[in-house]
Amino acid sequence: MKKQLLGFVFLWFVLTLCMHGCADIKSGQQVAGIDVYRGTVIAKSNKAKLLSLEIGNGDKSKIVPIRFDDQTKGLEYSATRYKVIIRYEKRNGENYALSLKPELSQIPSGVTVISVDDVKVLIEKREVFELIDSRPAARYSASHLPGAISIPVPQMKDLQGMLPEDKDTLLIFYCGGPV
Amino acid sequence: MCLQSAGQAVLFGYENVRVMLAGEPAWMEAKYPTYAGFGFVCQGNRVLIDLRSSMKSEKSRITRSFSIPFASLENTIDTIPLKASVVLYSDNEEETIAALQMFYDRGYKKLSLVEGGYSGWRRLGGKLDSGPVVTDVQWKKTLLEGEVGLKEFNAALKDPTAAIILDVRTNDEAISGKLRQSYHIPLDDLCCRLDEFFATIENMSREQKIYIHCTTGIRAEMAYYELKYKGYNPYYLVADVKCKGNECEIEQ
Numbered sequence: 001m002k003k004q005l006l007g008f009v010f011l012w013f014v015l016t017l018c019m020h021g022c023a024d025i026k027s028g029q030q031v032a033g034i035d036v037y038r039g040t041v042i043a044k045s046n047k048a049k050l051l052s053l054e055i056g057n058g059d060k061s062k063i064v065p066i067r068f069d070d071q072t073k074g075l076e077y078s079a080t081r082y083k084v085i086i087r088y089e090k091r092n093g094e095n096y097a098l099s100l101k102p103e104l105s106q107i108p109s110g111v112t113v114i115s116v117d118d119v120k121v122l123i124e125k126r127e128v129f130e131l132i133d134s135r136p137a138a139r140y141s142a143s144h145l146p147g148a149i150s151i152p153v154p155q156m157k158d159l160q161g162m163l164p165e166d167k168d169t170l171l172i173f174y175c176g177g178p179v
Numbered sequence: 180m181c182l183q184s185a186g187q188a189v190l191f192g193y194e195n196v197r198v199m200l201a202g203e204p205a206w207m208e209a210k211y212p213t214y215a216g217f218g219f220v221c222q223g224n225r226v227l228i229d230l231r232s233s234m235k236s237e238k239s240r241i242t243r244s245f246s247i248p249f250a251s252l253e254n255t256i257d258t259i260p261l262k263a264s265v266v267l268y269s270d271n272e273e274e275t276i277a278a279l280q281m282f283y284d285r286g287y288k289k290l291s292l293v294e295g296g297y298s299g300w301r302r303l304g305g306k307l308d309s310g311p312v313v314t315d316v317q318w319k320k321t322l323l324e325g326e327v328g329l330k331e332f333n334a335a336l337k338d339p340t341a342a343i344i345l346d347v348r349t350n351d352e353a354i355s356g357k358l359r360q361s362y363h364i365p366l367d368d369l370c371c372r373l374d375e376f377f378a379t380i381e382n383m384s385r386e387q388k389i390y391i392h393c394t395t396g397i398r399a400e401m402a403y404y405e406l407k408y409k410g411y412n413p414y415y416l417v418a419d420v421k422c423k424g425n426e427c428e429i430e431q
Contacts, residue, residue, distance in 0.1 A: 040351065046208070054355075061355055079201040081352075081394070107198075108186030114197040116205045134181035135203070136400055138323060141216035142223065142264055143291035145206060150216075153180050154404060156187045167192045174199040174206075175181035176397040 034098070037064065037086045044078050051078055051097065053086065066095045074100035076115030079177060082106075114172060122172075123147060129170035130163065139176065148174075180366075180401060207290070210283040212276065215266045215291040221306060223266075224321045226259055229312075230269035230278055231297065236312045241268060241293065241300050246312035249274040255314075256285060263318040268293035268300065325403050327390050327414035329431050335390055336360050342388035342414070343380065347402040352394070356422030366398045369405045385410055392416040392429075 039055035042063060051066045066088055068075060077084050083103040088095045102113065122129060123146050131148040133140045140150040151159045153175070163171065185198045199206075206213065219225060220241065227244040229236045236246040247255055249269065259265060265287055269275045275292060282290050293300055301307070322328055327342075335342040336358065344361040346353060353363045364376050377383045389411060391399040396417030406413035418431045 057351060057354055076200065079205060082200065102200075106182065108182060108189060110189035111182065111185045111196050111198055113200045116199060116201050116209055116211075119199050119206075120209070120211055132181075132184065133203075134184045135397070136404060139203075139397075139400075141219040142225075143203070143207075143213040143215055143289065145203070145211075145213055146294075151184065152404075153184050153401065154408070156184045160191060163188065163191070163193070168194050170195045170197065171185075171188050171193050172197045172199055173181040173185045173188070175184075175202050177202040177204055177395070 034087060034089045037066070037088060037095075038103070039064075039084070039086075041078055041080055041082050041084060043080060051086075053084075064095065066097050068097040072097045072099065076113050076118075077102045081177065119145070119172060119174075127170075129172060132163075132171060132173045134173050134175040145174065180398075207283075207288065210280060212279055213291045214294045217303060217305065219264075219291075220266060220293055220300070223264065224318075225264040225266045226316055226318050227266045227268070227293075228259075228278075228316075229297075230267060230271070230274055233312050233314075235270070237310065239307050239309050240312070241297070242306040242308050244268075244308070244313075245316050246314055247316075249278055252278055252281060256281060259287075259316050260318050261285075261287060262289075262320065263287075264289040264291075266291050266293060268296045270297045272296065323417075325400075325407070325414055327416050329416070329418060329429065331414075332390050332392070332416050332418075332429070335388075342390045343383070345389050345391045345402070345413075346393070347391055347398050348393050352422075356424055356427065358392075358422065358427050359425040361392075366393070366402050369402055373406075373409060386412055389413040390416060392418070392420050394420050 037053055037055055039053040042052040042054050044051050049068050051068060052063050053066055054061055054063050056062060066086060077100045083106065085101045085103060087098045089098060107113065131145055133144050133148045133150050134153050136152050137150050140148070144150070149162055151162055181198055185196050188196045215223070215225070220227065227241060229240045229244045229246050230249045230252070232248050233246050240246070249271070265282060267275055267278055267290070275296060279290060279292065295302065335344060339360060344358060346357055346361040346363040347366040347369070349365050357363060362380060364372065389406060391402045391413055393399045396415060399415035403413045403415040418429050421428045
């Protein structure tokens with residue numbers, strides 16, 4: 001009984017320490033200048049490694065520049081006109097993106113995002129998957145990714161038969177941008 | 180919009196569904212190769228370039244192609260209109276890819292290859308020409324089915340009786356700037372709010388011309404198909420549209 005009580009006291013002590021410790025880390029993050037932007041990607045330059053993000057609406061909207069580097073996570077979400085949440089920190093007075101996440105409402109559940117470079121690797125490795133071009137058929141005809149098939153958005157139900165029978169097959173959809 | 184298709188695939192029961200969100204424009208931006216479809220190579224409004232030697236080209240080439248041997252491309256590339264859809268082929272894959280990079284580096288945006296090059300086309304039984312080669316590249320922009328030219332679009336801005344201007348960008352985009360003369364409904368709302376929306380427009384009829392725009396033309400084209408399907412008389416504008424306040428810069 002005494003041992004149990006001692007145990008509780010010890011647990012309480014550890015918990016208090018931990019909570020205090022956690023709180024400390026949080027304020028520490030703020031000191032380091034990690035913050036969050038929510039906005040729409042207006043432009044992206046791979047050469048300059050720079051994103052332009054529009055934040056706020058209407059008259060109050062403004063465009064902020066955010067740099068990225070090889071450590072930035074989630075760059076596959078940085079498509080133009082796409083809404084993202086960006087964690088960033090200040091380095092030498094400039095914003096550096098640490099990670100990008102999409103605003104969740106836009107992505108249906110069960111669907112994940114893949115980057116252009118990862119698709120390129122899959123094509124080069126001749127992996128088994130189905131690549132689907134969702135744009136109007138005329139766009140597909142003018143230029144499409146290697147191995148892609150054409151199923152325009154309005155015809156998804158009618159052309160369901162073009163999809164592979166095996167429901168485990170990786171399907172990758174693309175169109176003319178994020179909207 | 181492909182998110183909609185991907186969501187649909189999940190409903191069909193597919194377990195492993197992904198979306199390349201950045202889309203075809205980002206693929207082109209990364210200067211990766213794309214292919215042209217059979218119909219586009221054969222009949223499309225494209226500049227088709229045979230990179231093989233003029234001797235080979237004279238003997239047999241894909242129908243309506245221009246002969247620009249790879250070795251002389253560097254000197255002649257500037258004679259090819261920057262806005263044209265350029266399709267390349269050869270019998271040498273390395274040269275094809277090098278030529279593609281050259282076009283990308285010069286700022287050409289509409290580029291694609293013939294899958295499998297010259298022999299790939301022969302295997303498909305595609306149409307061939309022979310005889311003296313054509314080296315003088317000719318190309319004229321033509322409107323696709325349902326496309327409205329910039330001239331007609333601008334005329335409708337001045338004369339509202341010519342056509343209704345329909346803006347299908349998102350609410351956020353329209354808030355930050357929109358053409359004074361335009362009616363706005365987001366592409367996503369066309370499915371369900373269209374009739375109710377058109378009921379608010381005076382003299383609206385099924386015959387009324389509707390000119391649709393977005394920021395590039397891609398969503399406008401999608402809206403075109405949807406309105407056409409619903410029995411209206413739409414046209415879409417392929418142009419970059421940037422708006423601030425009541426003014427928009429329109430560039431083709």
